[in-house]
Amino acid sequence: DIVMTQSPDSLAVSLGERATINCKSSQNVLYSSDNKNYLAWYQQKPGQPPKVLIYWASNRESGVPDRFSGSGSGTDFTLTISSLQAEDVAVYFCHQYYTTPHTFGQGTKLEIK
Amino acid sequence: QVQLVQSGAEVKKPGASVKVSCKASGYTFTSYYIHWVRQAPGQGLEWMGIINPSGHSRTYAQKFQGRVTLVTDTSTSTVYMELSSLTSEDTAVYFCAREPPWSGSYYAYWGQGTLITVSS
Numbered sequence: 001d002i003v004m005t006q007s008p009d010s011l012a013v014s015l016g017e018r019a020t021i022n023c024k025s026s027q028n029v030l031y032s033s034d035n036k037n038y039l040a041w042y043q044q045k046p047g048q049p050p051k052v053l054i055y056w057a058s059n060r061e062s063g064v065p066d067r068f069s070g071s072g073s074g075t076d077f078t079l080t081i082s083s084l085q086a087e088d089v090a091v092y093f094c095h096q097y098y099t100t101p102h103t104f105g106q107g108t109k110l111e112i113k
Numbered sequence: 114q115v116q117l118v119q120s121g122a123e124v125k126k127p128g129a130s131v132k133v134s135c136k137a138s139g140y141t142f143t144s145y146y147i148h149w150v151r152q153a154p155g156q157g158l159e160w161m162g163i164i165n166p167s168g169h170s171r172t173y174a175q176k177f178q179g180r181v182t183l184v185t186d187t188s189t190s191t192v193y194m195e196l197s198s199l200t201s202e203d204t205a206v207y208f209c210a211r212e213p214p215w216s217g218s219y220y221a222y223w224g225q226g227t228l229i230t231v232s233s
Contacts, residue, residue, distance in 0.1 A: 040220075042220075049225060050208075052219060093157065093158055097218040097219050104158040
């Protein structure tokens with residue numbers, strides 16, 4: 001199975017500041033035939049299902065604010081929130097869908113400093 | 114709009130089975146794969162399996178092989194997840210999720226989740 005490891009486990013950032021979450025996969029999730037990274041990012045708030053923010057590592061889902069961005073390729077990925085807003089307090093997960101079983105990072109809890 | 118509506122919370126005794134439903138609407142049911150993911154209290158996400166509502170092909174996570182069954186009812190646009198031989202370790206919120214309208218197996222749409230509590 002592909003192991004997804006996020007860092008840090010928790011993060012406290014001041015309002016308006018940048019938040020950066022990292023995700024490392026134990027195997028390459030870049031598919032050579034289509035040159036796509038099979039990596040998504042989700043935001044989850046208490047009592048709600050996760051919500052997709054980013055897919056193909058860097059494509060922003062429709063309706064997601066442009067302060068959210070994804071980058072990286074192969075085995076190393078980053079989710080960046082350029083200017084933290086109060087409503088961004090949540091847990092963030094990375095997810096590889098390169099192969100089954102799909103696997104997820106352990107989650108990063110983002111709070112306001 | 115696309116909606117996945119799951120059945121309600123249940124309490125089960127150890128050793129019992131549970132069947133959770135996921136009713137789809139707002140799209141052609143047979144056109145998109147459905148995944149099941151669970152989340153233990155305060156924990157991360159765990160993929161359980163995937164089913165093709167069109168051809169009924171399915172793949173299960175090895176961890177759940179022999180204990181989980183995914184079936185579809187195309188007449189009601191519903192996917193069912195049955196988990197048997199429950200233990201306290203199966204206490205979790207169970208989600209169904211659908212793939213996006215284009216290629217890629219990430220989860221664009223989610224059910225609201227169903228809490229299954231296993232307790233004697």
